[in-house]
Amino acid sequence: MTLPLEPPFAPMEARLVEAIPEGPQWQYEPKWDGFRCLAFRDGKQVQLQSKSGQPLARYFPEMVAALVKLRAGHFVIDGEIMIPVGGRSSFDDLLQRIHPAASRVKKLAAEHPALFVVFDLLVDEKGKSLVEEPLAARRRKLERFAERFLAANEQIRVSPATTRASVARRWLHGVAGGSLDGIVAKRLDLAYQSGNRDGMQKIKRQRTADCVVGGFRYAERKRVVGSLLLGLYDDQGLLNHVGFTSAFSDAERKRLLGVLRPLIAPPGFSGSAPGGPSRWNNGRSTQWQPLEPKLVVEVQYDHFTGERFRHGTRLLRFRPDKAPGECTYEQIARKGAGLKLLSKRVPSRRS
Numbered sequence: 001m002t003l004p005l006e007p008p009f010a011p012m013e014a015r016l017v018e019a020i021p022e023g024p025q026w027q028y029e030p031k032w033d034g035f036r037c038l039a040f041r042d043g044k045q046v047q048l049q050s051k052s053g054q055p056l057a058r059y060f061p062e063m064v065a066a067l068v069k070l071r072a073g074h075f076v077i078d079g080e081i082m083i084p085v086g087g088r089s090s091f092d093d094l095l096q097r098i099h100p101a102a103s104r105v106k107k108l109a110a111e112h113p114a115l116f117v118v119f120d121l122l123v124d125e126k127g128k129s130l131v132e133e134p135l136a137a138r139r140r141k142l143e144r145f146a147e148r149f150l151a152a153n154e155q156i157r158v159s160p161a162t163t164r165a166s167v168a169r170r171w172l173h174g175v176a177g178g179s180l181d182g183i184v185a186k187r188l189d190l191a192y193q194s195g196n197r198d199g200m201q202k203i204k205r206q207r208t209a210d211c212v213v214g215g216f217r218y219a220e221r222k223r224v225v226g227s228l229l230l231g232l233y234d235d236q237g238l239l240n241h242v243g244f245t246s247a248f249s250d251a252e253r254k255r256l257l258g259v260l261r262p263l264i265a266p267p268g269f270s271g272s273a274p275g276g277p278s279r280w281n282n283g284r285s286t287q288w289q290p291l292e293p294k295l296v297v298e299v300q301y302d303h304f305t306g307e308r309f310r311h312g313t314r315l316l317r318f319r320p321d322k323a324p325g326e327c328t329y330e331q332i333a334r335k336g337a338g339l340k341l342l343s344k345r346v347p348s349r350r351s
Contacts, residue, residue: 003040012120012199013197014200020165021185026187030160032180032181035082063155070149072125074127075145078122079120081117088339092305115155119161124145130192184202210298210319212295212327214230214239215291216256219253228256230243232332245312269290296318296319
């Protein structure tokens, strides 16, 4: 490539914080629920790079084709690749793209084409690097770039941005949890912070759910509780395994064992059940122990996709006041409004 930036190039990262920072130095954007991606276009050559520096182009051939069609022959953009399905971003469909068979990838790309949401311009159409310029200048140039080259493109959209904290709070509390992963705040006065977290902060909206404890696993090499296995009831009244929670102190692990042992009884989960040894301890633990569905816990989670919690949850409290039968999928928020923020009009942070 003849571009001033070439892959692998470390993208700017974000520091997780609890609250939205405020002040004239901040720009706010939605935090999209997809794969971070840097796109490099140099003539007819296009490369897609993941956050970790790995090539992505073979998994998203339709996105390579869309980038090649742009009238701009040279550029580097930073953004997020998502798979829209039914009006919302599907992380499960996104994961399916990472497949070794090109024929499988081609079939998936035809069924659900990817969407590239752009939020930064690192090299402009003249091949000039912008990474040393402050974000305020880069955003203005991104908006002009989008007006010239992206306005008619359905697969490449510019992410909205604002300098108003009130708008960011509305995004966070109104639509986060569907296609959004939360909110990011970026310093307008800083250059592109390649490979560090000095210029960007992220705020995630955490949600809670009441779940039945359908089983547990012992800790590795110890006869104490390693994790609680969580379940939700479906429309047929079956208890399905949906995830786990495991952040306990040593004292809590011992105490929990005394609570759980009297409840050990099959089947534990009457619907989908856990598999073999736990995947988060390299398979060295014993098999899971089924429990009578009597205990209810409230947990905090970030994402729920593919009928389960994507990551481990945080135990908030036991709920003796809650009937196990009330722990259903209906309580899980599945909003899809996030993609509605991606209007065909090129968004301006001044709006």
